[in-house]
Amino acid sequence: MLATLVAAAFGLVAGSxxxxxxxxxxxGESVAGPPxxxxxxxxxxxxxxxxxxxxxxxxxxxxxxCGAAIGWRYPALEIxxxxxxxxxxxxxGAAGDERGFIRAAFFAACxxxxxxxxxxxxxxxxxxxxxxxxxxxxxASWAGALTxxxxxxxxxxxxxxxxxxxxxxxxxxxxxxxxxxxxxxLLGAFLxxxxxxxxxxxxxxxxxxxxxxxxxxxxxxxxxxGQSWRRARAAAATYLTTASLPLGVYLAAGAGxxxxxxxxxxxxxxx
Ligand SMILES: [Zn+2]
Numbered sequence: 001m002l003a004t005l006v007a008a009a010f011g012l013v014a015g016s017x018x019x020x021x022x023x024x025x026x027x028g029e030s031v032a033g034p035p036x037x038x039x040x041x042x043x044x045x046x047x048x049x050x051x052x053x054x055x056x057x058x059x060x061x062x063x064x065x066c067g068a069a070i071g072w073r074y075p076a077l078e079i080x081x082x083x084x085x086x087x088x089x090x091x092x093g094a095a096g097d098e099r100g101f102i103r104a105a106f107f108a109a110c111x112x113x114x115x116x117x118x119x120x121x122x123x124x125x126x127x128x129x130x131x132x133x134x135x136x137x138x139x140a141s142w143a144g145a146l147t148x149x150x151x152x153x154x155x156x157x158x159x160x161x162x163x164x165x166x167x168x169x170x171x172x173x174x175x176x177x178x179x180x181x182x183x184x185x186l187l188g189a190f191l192x193x194x195x196x197x198x199x200x201x202x203x204x205x206x207x208x209x210x211x212x213x214x215x216x217x218x219x220x221x222x223x224x225x226g227q228s229w230r231r232a233r234a235a236a237a238t239y240l241t242t243a244s245l246p247l248g249v250y251l252a253a254g255a256g257x258x259x260x261x262x263x264x265x266x267x268x269x270x271x
Pocket of ligand 1: 038040041042063064065066067068
């Protein structure tokens, strides 16, 4: 119980750092420095304003200097990361697999940061996809499972790149971003073939369902405004080609599920 709480506390601190990464990396800023600032007035934050959750609660979600709203993304990420770390501890650490815990917790943190970056900025920063991929391979090697991690990550990213290039050639527009390809490499390094397959399958299915629902929504809205079916359908098709779906968010959700069900699978895999 105590260990789970400690893991959750680490998750809070990590989640706070993720909030900074997810804001700065898509904007091309460094996460190493300068220290945390208010994004509205650029005032440097004092240590007491940087405590995960508590600062947000104490300041009622506002900057102490300019009064600008801090945004729910920060406490939400901190809580999500704390919950993820606690769950990873229960899945691996409590069973005596500390390496598995470190691996799972790091991976969960990458997934959370990528989901926020993609949802907010439609970006999957290389620092997280490629950086996480490299760390994933190093951790897999530490756990004695480098070969399957290498095969899954390069195999998965290769297949996705081929699909993306094929689509681009057939339709003459980019259907898949390179960020998605690199993210699948990251998934392979941490989940292995089976888990990566489950994650990509679930993620693509969820994205497809949301895409179809959005197209239906646009069609029905046009119909209510008195447009013909033909014009309404054409508007929906245009909407789908112009609005980019944040595939990374769905891949991250699928990977979270694959990670959760993979706890037992992983242990059997690594032995
Ligand atoms: Zn401020």
